[in-house]
Amino acid sequence: MKYMNLGNTGIEVSQIAFGTWGIGGGIVWPDMALDAGHVRALLKEAKDLGINYIDTAPVYGTSMSEKLLGEALKGQREDFVLQTKCSLNWRGDGGNYHYSRDGVTVNNDTSARAVKQDVEDSLLRLQTDYIDSVVVHYVCKSWPVEETMGALQDLIKEGKIRAIALSNSQPEDLAEYEKYGHVAAVQEFFSLLSPFHGYDYFENCRRYGTTFQVYGALEEGFLTDPAFVDKEFPAGDVRGKLPWIHEPIKSAIHTLFDETLTPLCEKYQCSYANLIEAWTLKQYPDLNLLVGFRRAETMRDTVKCFDIDLSEEDCLLMSEKAAPAQVPVLDK
Numbered sequence: 001m002k003y004m005n006l007g008n009t010g011i012e013v014s015q016i017a018f019g020t021w022g023i024g025g026g027i028v029w030p031d032m033a034l035d036a037g038h039v040r041a042l043l044k045e046a047k048d049l050g051i052n053y054i055d056t057a058p059v060y061g062t063s064m065s066e067k068l069l070g071e072a073l074k075g076q077r078e079d080f081v082l083q084t085k086c087s088l089n090w091r092g093d094g095g096n097y098h099y100s101r102d103g104v105t106v107n108n109d110t111s112a113r114a115v116k117q118d119v120e121d122s123l124l125r126l127q128t129d130y131i132d133s134v135v136v137h138y139v140c141k142s143w144p145v146e147e148t149m150g151a152l153q154d155l156i157k158e159g160k161i162r163a164i165a166l167s168n169s170q171p172e173d174l175a176e177y178e179k180y181g182h183v184a185a186v187q188e189f190f191s192l193l194s195p196f197h198g199y200d201y202f203e204n205c206r207r208y209g210t211t212f213q214v215y216g217a218l219e220e221g222f223l224t225d226p227a228f229v230d231k232e233f234p235a236g237d238v239r240g241k242l243p244w245i246h247e248p249i250k251s252a253i254h255t256l257f258d259e260t261l262t263p264l265c266e267k268y269q270c271s272y273a274n275l276i277e278a279w280t281l282k283q284y285p286d287l288n289l290l291v292g293f294r295r296a297e298t299m300r301d302t303v304k305c306f307d308i309d310l311s312e313e314d315c316l317l318m319s320e321k322a323a324p325a326q327v328p329v330l331d332k
Protein backbone atom coordinates (compact mmCIF):
# COMPACT_ATOMS: atom_id res chain seq x y z
CA MET A 1 0.00 0.00 0.00
CA LYS A 2 1.06 3.58 -0.59
CA TYR A 3 0.34 6.31 1.95
CA MET A 4 -0.12 10.04 1.67
CA ASN A 5 -0.93 13.06 3.81
CA LEU A 6 -4.56 14.13 3.96
CA GLY A 7 -4.10 17.71 2.73
CA ASN A 8 -1.66 19.39 5.08
CA THR A 9 -3.20 17.89 8.23
CA GLY A 10 -0.44 15.37 8.94
CA ILE A 11 -3.06 12.60 8.97
CA GLU A 12 -1.59 9.66 7.07
CA VAL A 13 -4.04 7.83 4.83
CA SER A 14 -3.77 4.93 2.42
CA GLN A 15 -3.90 6.05 -1.21
CA ILE A 16 -6.79 3.63 -1.71
CA ALA A 17 -9.78 4.44 0.47
CA PHE A 18 -12.65 2.08 1.27
CA GLY A 19 -16.01 3.49 0.12
CA THR A 20 -19.04 2.20 2.00
CA TRP A 21 -22.02 3.59 0.12
CA GLY A 22 -22.77 0.07 -1.16
CA ILE A 23 -22.74 -1.55 2.26
CA GLY A 24 -25.61 0.76 3.27
CA GLY A 25 -27.85 -1.09 0.78
CA GLY A 26 -31.31 0.44 0.40
CA ILE A 27 -32.99 1.08 -2.92
CA VAL A 28 -29.79 2.35 -4.58
CA TRP A 29 -27.63 -0.74 -3.79
CA PRO A 30 -30.31 -3.45 -3.50
CA ASP A 31 -28.50 -6.60 -4.61
CA MET A 32 -26.49 -7.54 -1.50
CA ALA A 33 -27.67 -7.44 2.13
CA LEU A 34 -24.77 -6.99 4.55
CA ASP A 35 -24.56 -7.28 8.35
CA ALA A 36 -21.99 -6.07 10.87
CA GLY A 37 -20.16 -9.42 10.75
CA HIS A 38 -19.63 -9.04 7.01
CA VAL A 39 -18.46 -5.45 7.46
CA ARG A 40 -16.06 -6.57 10.21
CA ALA A 41 -14.59 -9.13 7.78
CA LEU A 42 -14.19 -6.36 5.17
CA LEU A 43 -12.39 -4.19 7.73
CA LYS A 44 -10.06 -7.09 8.55
CA GLU A 45 -9.30 -7.49 4.85
CA ALA A 46 -8.70 -3.74 4.56
CA LYS A 47 -6.31 -3.82 7.50
CA ASP A 48 -4.42 -6.80 6.04
CA LEU A 49 -4.06 -4.95 2.74
CA GLY A 50 -2.95 -1.73 4.45
CA ILE A 51 -6.13 0.26 3.69
CA ASN A 52 -6.72 2.52 6.69
CA TYR A 53 -9.00 5.20 5.19
CA ILE A 54 -12.78 4.62 5.31
CA ASP A 55 -15.44 6.85 3.79
CA THR A 56 -19.10 6.80 4.76
CA ALA A 57 -22.01 9.26 5.01
CA PRO A 58 -25.20 9.59 7.07
CA VAL A 59 -27.32 9.12 3.94
CA TYR A 60 -25.68 5.87 2.79
CA GLY A 61 -28.54 3.43 3.36
CA THR A 62 -30.22 6.19 5.42
CA SER A 63 -27.82 5.64 8.36
CA MET A 64 -27.22 1.92 7.73
CA SER A 65 -23.64 2.30 6.47
CA GLU A 66 -22.64 4.35 9.53
CA LYS A 67 -24.46 2.01 11.94
CA LEU A 68 -22.84 -1.14 10.49
CA LEU A 69 -19.44 0.53 10.57
CA GLY A 70 -20.01 1.64 14.17
CA GLU A 71 -20.69 -1.95 15.18
CA ALA A 72 -17.83 -3.39 13.13
CA LEU A 73 -15.30 -0.81 14.33
CA LYS A 74 -15.75 -1.71 18.01
CA GLY A 75 -12.32 -2.43 19.50
CA GLN A 76 -10.44 -1.23 16.42
CA ARG A 77 -11.55 2.37 15.88
CA GLU A 78 -7.98 3.69 16.31
CA ASP A 79 -6.73 1.53 13.45
CA PHE A 80 -8.65 3.55 10.86
CA VAL A 81 -8.99 7.09 9.58
CA LEU A 82 -12.75 7.52 9.60
CA GLN A 83 -14.44 9.98 7.27
CA THR A 84 -18.13 10.82 7.16
CA LYS A 85 -20.18 13.71 5.85
CA CYS A 86 -22.50 16.52 6.84
CA SER A 87 -25.17 18.67 5.13
CA LEU A 88 -27.55 15.96 3.83
CA ASN A 89 -30.04 14.91 6.51
CA TRP A 90 -33.60 13.65 6.83
CA ARG A 91 -34.48 15.20 10.22
CA GLY A 92 -37.06 17.47 8.59
CA ASP A 93 -35.86 20.51 10.55
CA GLY A 94 -34.81 22.75 7.65
CA GLY A 95 -32.68 22.95 4.54
CA ASN A 96 -33.35 22.67 0.83
CA TYR A 97 -35.11 19.65 -0.67
CA HIS A 98 -32.46 17.28 -2.09
CA TYR A 99 -34.22 13.97 -2.84
CA SER A 100 -36.75 11.42 -1.54
CA ARG A 101 -35.58 7.84 -1.21
CA ASP A 102 -36.22 4.78 0.97
CA GLY A 103 -39.27 6.46 2.50
CA VAL A 104 -37.50 9.62 3.69
CA THR A 105 -37.00 13.14 2.37
CA VAL A 106 -33.40 14.28 2.42
CA ASN A 107 -32.62 18.00 2.68
CA ASN A 108 -29.36 19.80 2.15
CA ASP A 109 -28.47 22.17 4.98
CA THR A 110 -25.06 23.74 5.53
CA SER A 111 -26.17 26.05 8.35
CA ALA A 112 -24.03 25.93 11.51
CA ARG A 113 -26.91 24.42 13.48
CA ALA A 114 -27.42 21.58 10.98
CA VAL A 115 -23.73 20.81 10.49
CA LYS A 116 -23.19 20.52 14.26
CA GLN A 117 -26.26 18.28 14.63
CA ASP A 118 -25.10 16.09 11.71
CA VAL A 119 -21.78 15.50 13.43
CA GLU A 120 -23.45 14.68 16.78
CA ASP A 121 -25.75 12.18 15.00
CA SER A 122 -22.81 10.54 13.19
CA LEU A 123 -20.76 10.26 16.39
CA LEU A 124 -23.62 8.30 17.95
CA ARG A 125 -24.14 6.00 14.96
CA LEU A 126 -20.41 5.41 14.51
CA GLN A 127 -20.03 4.78 18.28
CA THR A 128 -16.97 6.99 18.50
CA ASP A 129 -16.06 10.27 20.19
CA TYR A 130 -14.20 11.72 17.21
CA ILE A 131 -14.36 11.67 13.42
CA ASP A 132 -11.11 12.11 11.52
CA SER A 133 -12.56 13.93 8.53
CA VAL A 134 -15.96 15.48 7.87
CA VAL A 135 -16.95 16.21 4.28
CA VAL A 136 -19.56 18.81 3.35
CA HIS A 137 -21.52 16.36 1.18
CA TYR A 138 -23.10 18.85 -1.22
CA VAL A 139 -21.64 22.33 -1.19
CA CYS A 140 -24.46 24.84 -1.58
CA LYS A 141 -24.75 28.60 -1.60
CA SER A 142 -27.80 29.01 0.65
CA TRP A 143 -25.71 29.60 3.80
CA PRO A 144 -22.53 31.70 4.09
CA VAL A 145 -19.35 29.67 3.82
CA GLU A 146 -18.07 31.57 6.87
CA GLU A 147 -20.96 30.10 8.91
CA THR A 148 -20.41 26.51 7.70
CA MET A 149 -16.65 26.68 8.18
CA GLY A 150 -17.11 28.39 11.55
CA ALA A 151 -19.17 25.43 12.76
CA LEU A 152 -16.63 22.92 11.45
CA GLN A 153 -13.74 24.85 13.02
CA ASP A 154 -15.62 24.86 16.36
CA LEU A 155 -15.92 21.06 16.07
CA ILE A 156 -12.17 20.80 15.48
CA LYS A 157 -11.51 22.94 18.58
CA GLU A 158 -13.85 20.70 20.60
CA GLY A 159 -11.87 17.62 19.47
CA LYS A 160 -14.92 16.09 17.74
CA ILE A 161 -13.45 16.20 14.25
CA ARG A 162 -9.88 16.49 12.93
CA ALA A 163 -10.19 17.65 9.31
CA ILE A 164 -12.62 19.28 6.90
CA ALA A 165 -13.35 18.29 3.30
CA LEU A 166 -15.78 19.25 0.53
CA SER A 167 -17.73 17.27 -2.03
CA ASN A 168 -19.78 17.94 -5.14
CA SER A 169 -18.15 21.33 -5.28
CA GLN A 170 -16.40 23.57 -7.79
CA PRO A 171 -12.78 24.77 -7.79
CA GLU A 172 -13.99 28.26 -6.82
CA ASP A 173 -15.75 26.77 -3.77
CA LEU A 174 -12.42 25.45 -2.55
CA ALA A 175 -10.92 28.93 -2.86
CA GLU A 176 -13.84 30.40 -0.87
CA TYR A 177 -13.72 27.76 1.90
CA GLU A 178 -9.94 28.12 2.20
CA LYS A 179 -10.47 31.73 3.38
CA TYR A 180 -11.80 30.30 6.67
CA GLY A 181 -9.49 27.34 7.29
CA HIS A 182 -7.80 24.44 5.57
CA VAL A 183 -9.80 22.11 3.35
CA ALA A 184 -7.91 18.82 3.60
CA ALA A 185 -9.61 17.11 0.65
CA VAL A 186 -12.21 17.51 -2.05
CA GLN A 187 -14.16 14.36 -2.88
CA GLU A 188 -15.30 14.60 -6.50
CA PHE A 189 -16.50 12.36 -9.31
CA PHE A 190 -13.73 11.52 -11.74
CA SER A 191 -13.40 8.68 -14.16
CA LEU A 192 -12.19 7.77 -17.63
CA LEU A 193 -15.80 8.35 -18.73
CA SER A 194 -16.14 11.73 -17.00
CA PRO A 195 -12.75 13.32 -16.30
CA PHE A 196 -13.35 17.01 -17.08
CA HIS A 197 -14.46 18.18 -13.62
CA GLY A 198 -11.28 16.70 -12.12
CA TYR A 199 -9.05 18.25 -14.76
CA ASP A 200 -10.61 21.65 -13.92
CA TYR A 201 -9.98 21.04 -10.21
CA PHE A 202 -6.37 19.86 -10.03
CA GLU A 203 -4.80 23.32 -10.20
CA ASN A 204 -6.71 24.61 -7.16
CA CYS A 205 -5.93 21.44 -5.21
CA ARG A 206 -2.24 22.00 -5.92
CA ARG A 207 -2.52 25.66 -4.84
CA TYR A 208 -4.08 24.87 -1.45
CA GLY A 209 -2.32 21.57 -0.72
CA THR A 210 -5.71 19.87 -0.83
CA THR A 211 -6.00 16.17 -1.59
CA PHE A 212 -8.12 15.33 -4.63
CA GLN A 213 -10.17 12.30 -3.61
CA VAL A 214 -11.81 10.53 -6.52
CA TYR A 215 -15.16 8.81 -6.28
CA GLY A 216 -16.70 6.63 -8.95
CA ALA A 217 -13.44 5.79 -10.79
CA LEU A 218 -14.94 2.39 -11.66
CA GLU A 219 -18.34 3.94 -12.43
CA GLU A 220 -20.13 1.71 -9.91
CA GLY A 221 -18.77 -1.37 -11.70
CA PHE A 222 -19.37 -0.30 -15.33
CA LEU A 223 -15.64 -0.08 -15.97
CA THR A 224 -14.89 -3.48 -14.42
CA ASP A 225 -16.47 -5.71 -17.06
CA PRO A 226 -17.78 -5.19 -20.63
CA ALA A 227 -20.91 -7.21 -19.76
CA PHE A 228 -21.93 -4.61 -17.17
CA VAL A 229 -23.52 -2.19 -19.67
CA ASP A 230 -25.91 -4.92 -20.84
CA LYS A 231 -27.20 -5.70 -17.32
CA GLU A 232 -30.71 -4.80 -16.19
CA PHE A 233 -31.05 -2.92 -12.91
CA PRO A 234 -34.17 -2.67 -10.73
CA ALA A 235 -35.95 0.68 -10.36
CA GLY A 236 -34.03 2.93 -7.98
CA ASP A 237 -30.68 1.12 -8.38
CA VAL A 238 -27.98 3.80 -8.77
CA ARG A 239 -26.47 1.86 -11.67
CA GLY A 240 -29.71 2.05 -13.66
CA LYS A 241 -29.57 5.86 -13.51
CA LEU A 242 -26.15 6.31 -15.06
CA PRO A 243 -25.84 7.35 -18.71
CA TRP A 244 -23.76 4.29 -19.64
CA ILE A 245 -26.75 2.03 -20.29
CA HIS A 246 -28.22 4.26 -23.00
CA GLU A 247 -27.28 4.54 -26.66
CA PRO A 248 -25.10 5.89 -28.19
CA ILE A 249 -22.85 5.80 -25.10
CA LYS A 250 -23.50 2.09 -24.49
CA SER A 251 -22.09 1.11 -27.91
CA ALA A 252 -19.17 3.53 -27.45
CA ILE A 253 -18.30 1.77 -24.15
CA HIS A 254 -18.41 -1.63 -25.87
CA THR A 255 -16.06 -0.32 -28.57
CA LEU A 256 -13.74 1.09 -25.89
CA PHE A 257 -13.56 -2.31 -24.18
CA ASP A 258 -13.18 -4.30 -27.43
CA GLU A 259 -10.59 -2.13 -29.15
CA THR A 260 -8.61 -0.64 -26.28
CA LEU A 261 -9.20 -1.91 -22.74
CA THR A 262 -9.22 -5.66 -23.48
CA PRO A 263 -5.92 -5.60 -25.45
CA LEU A 264 -4.32 -3.44 -22.72
CA CYS A 265 -5.46 -5.84 -19.97
CA GLU A 266 -3.83 -8.65 -21.94
CA LYS A 267 -0.65 -6.60 -22.33
CA TYR A 268 -0.43 -5.73 -18.61
CA GLN A 269 -1.93 -9.04 -17.45
CA CYS A 270 -4.40 -7.29 -15.19
CA SER A 271 -8.12 -6.91 -14.51
CA TYR A 272 -10.17 -4.16 -16.12
CA ALA A 273 -10.53 -2.56 -12.69
CA ASN A 274 -6.75 -2.45 -12.23
CA LEU A 275 -6.19 -0.91 -15.67
CA ILE A 276 -8.74 1.83 -14.94
CA GLU A 277 -7.30 2.42 -11.47
CA ALA A 278 -3.73 2.65 -12.86
CA TRP A 279 -4.97 5.22 -15.41
CA THR A 280 -6.73 7.18 -12.65
CA LEU A 281 -3.66 7.27 -10.40
CA LYS A 282 -1.57 8.64 -13.28
CA GLN A 283 -3.82 11.66 -13.78
CA TYR A 284 -2.68 13.62 -10.71
CA PRO A 285 0.07 12.87 -8.16
CA ASP A 286 -1.80 13.82 -4.95
CA LEU A 287 -4.84 11.74 -5.84
CA ASN A 288 -6.67 9.56 -3.36
CA LEU A 289 -8.58 6.69 -4.95
CA LEU A 290 -11.86 6.06 -3.15
CA VAL A 291 -13.32 2.75 -4.33
CA GLY A 292 -16.53 1.08 -3.18
CA PHE A 293 -16.30 -2.51 -1.95
CA ARG A 294 -18.86 -4.97 -0.65
CA ARG A 295 -16.65 -8.03 -1.23
CA ALA A 296 -13.17 -8.92 -0.03
CA GLU A 297 -12.27 -10.23 -3.54
CA THR A 298 -12.75 -6.83 -5.16
CA MET A 299 -10.72 -5.15 -2.43
CA ARG A 300 -7.90 -7.67 -2.86
CA ASP A 301 -7.91 -7.22 -6.62
CA THR A 302 -7.93 -3.42 -6.41
CA VAL A 303 -4.68 -3.09 -4.46
CA LYS A 304 -2.89 -4.87 -7.33
CA CYS A 305 -3.31 -1.68 -9.39
CA PHE A 306 -0.05 -0.43 -7.87
CA ASP A 307 1.81 -3.25 -9.66
CA ILE A 308 0.93 -1.87 -13.12
CA ASP A 309 3.47 0.42 -14.72
CA LEU A 310 1.11 1.98 -17.25
CA SER A 311 3.09 3.73 -19.98
CA GLU A 312 2.44 7.36 -20.86
CA GLU A 313 1.53 6.27 -24.37
CA ASP A 314 -1.09 3.75 -23.18
CA CYS A 315 -2.48 6.25 -20.72
CA LEU A 316 -3.00 8.78 -23.52
CA LEU A 317 -4.45 6.08 -25.76
CA MET A 318 -7.08 5.26 -23.12
CA SER A 319 -8.07 8.93 -22.77
CA GLU A 320 -8.27 9.37 -26.53
CA LYS A 321 -10.29 6.21 -27.18
CA ALA A 322 -12.69 6.95 -24.30
CA ALA A 323 -13.68 10.31 -25.83
CA PRO A 324 -16.80 9.05 -27.72
CA ALA A 325 -18.22 7.64 -24.45
CA GLN A 326 -17.41 10.60 -22.20
CA VAL A 327 -19.94 12.93 -20.53
CA PRO A 328 -19.11 16.30 -18.94
CA VAL A 329 -20.99 16.09 -15.60
CA LEU A 330 -22.47 13.34 -13.45
CA ASP A 331 -24.90 13.50 -10.56
CA LYS A 332 -24.98 10.32 -8.48
Ligand SMILES: NC(=O)c1ccc[n+]([C@@H]2O[C@H](COP(=O)([O-])OP(=O)(O)OC[C@H]3O[C@@H](n4cnc5c(N)ncnc54)[C@H](OP(=O)(O)O)[C@@H]3O)[C@@H](O)[C@H]2O)c1
Pocket: 018, 019, 020, 021, 022, 055, 056, 137, 167, 168, 187, 188, 214, 215, 216, 217, 218, 219, 220, 221, 224, 271, 273, 274, 290, 291, 292, 293, 294, 295, 296, 297, 298, 299, 301, 302, 332
Ligand atom coordinates in the same frame (compact mmCIF):
# COMPACT_ATOMS: atom_id res chain seq x y z
N1 LIG B 1 -19.50 12.42 -2.37
C1 LIG B 1 -20.42 11.83 -3.11
O1 LIG B 1 -21.42 12.41 -3.50
C2 LIG B 1 -20.21 10.39 -3.49
C3 LIG B 1 -20.95 9.82 -4.54
C4 LIG B 1 -20.72 8.49 -4.86
C5 LIG B 1 -19.80 7.76 -4.15
N2 LIG B 1 -19.12 8.32 -3.10
C6 LIG B 1 -18.15 7.55 -2.29
O2 LIG B 1 -17.23 6.95 -3.19
C7 LIG B 1 -17.25 5.53 -2.99
C8 LIG B 1 -16.93 4.84 -4.30
O3 LIG B 1 -17.96 5.03 -5.23
P1 LIG B 1 -18.96 3.86 -5.62
O4 LIG B 1 -18.94 2.82 -4.56
O5 LIG B 1 -20.23 4.54 -5.94
O6 LIG B 1 -18.45 3.33 -6.99
P2 LIG B 1 -17.10 2.71 -7.55
O7 LIG B 1 -16.03 2.76 -6.55
O8 LIG B 1 -16.90 3.34 -8.88
O9 LIG B 1 -17.57 1.21 -7.83
C9 LIG B 1 -17.88 0.33 -6.82
C10 LIG B 1 -18.22 -1.01 -7.44
O10 LIG B 1 -17.06 -1.50 -8.10
C11 LIG B 1 -16.85 -2.84 -7.72
N3 LIG B 1 -15.40 -3.08 -7.65
C12 LIG B 1 -14.48 -2.49 -6.86
N4 LIG B 1 -13.26 -2.98 -7.09
C13 LIG B 1 -13.40 -3.92 -8.06
C14 LIG B 1 -12.51 -4.79 -8.71
N5 LIG B 1 -11.21 -4.75 -8.43
N6 LIG B 1 -13.01 -5.63 -9.64
C15 LIG B 1 -14.34 -5.66 -9.94
N7 LIG B 1 -15.24 -4.86 -9.35
C16 LIG B 1 -14.78 -3.98 -8.42
C17 LIG B 1 -17.49 -3.02 -6.36
O11 LIG B 1 -17.86 -4.36 -6.26
P3 LIG B 1 -18.42 -5.06 -4.94
O12 LIG B 1 -19.50 -4.16 -4.45
O13 LIG B 1 -18.94 -6.35 -5.45
O14 LIG B 1 -17.29 -5.20 -3.98
C18 LIG B 1 -18.65 -2.02 -6.42
O15 LIG B 1 -19.83 -2.65 -6.86
C19 LIG B 1 -18.63 5.25 -2.39
O16 LIG B 1 -18.69 3.98 -1.74
C20 LIG B 1 -18.77 6.42 -1.46
O17 LIG B 1 -18.00 6.19 -0.28
C21 LIG B 1 -19.30 9.63 -2.80
